[in-house]
Amino acid sequence: MPDTPNTAADAAPDPVLGNYRQSIDNIDAALVFLLAERFKVTKAVGAHKAATGLPPADPGRETRQIERLRALAKTADLDPDFSEAFLRFIIGEVIRHHERVQG
Numbered sequence: 387m388p389d390t391p392n393t394a395a396d397a398a399p400d401p402v403l404g405n406y407r408q409s410i411d412n413i414d415a416a417l418v419f420l421l422a423e424r425f426k427v428t429k430a431v432g433a434h435k436a437a438t439g440l441p442p443a444d445p446g447r448e449t450r451q452i453e454r455l456r457a458l459a460k461t462a463d464l465d466p467d468f469s470e471a472f473l474r475f476i477i478g479e480v481i482r483h484h485e486r487v488q489g
């Protein structure tokens with residue numbers, strides 16, 4: 387996976403902190419690629435919805451996604467409230483994209 391090098395400002399004099407930051411940078415890069423893939427798919431979904439007259443938002447689907455993500459978060463020892471807020475933020479952005487496509 388391609389990555390941009392750290393700036394000098396990121397370089398930590400403490401090697402332990404430096405190693406942690408290297409992992410954080412790798413994880414952040416993965417998140418960006420994962421989000422890019424998700425938005426590629428939702429862009430296609432938005433085009434499909436516009437072409438077939440489906441509404442931008444599907445609240446039932448969102449409820450099921452959030453329920454599932456909250457359960458996964460608990461299993462992963464991640465705060466379920468944070469996970470829900472994160473997913474709601476992304477879905478909100480997707481719905482805005484869908485609405486723009488529908489005009």
Ligand SMILES: O=C(O)C(=O)C[C@]1(C(=O)O)C=C[C@@H](O)C=C1
Pocket residue numbers: 428431432442443444445447448451476477480481
């Ligand atoms: O699954 C859909 O119908 C989508 O448009 C995708 C998505 C999502 O981002 O996951 C976005 C909006 C909907 O309200 C539900 C889910």
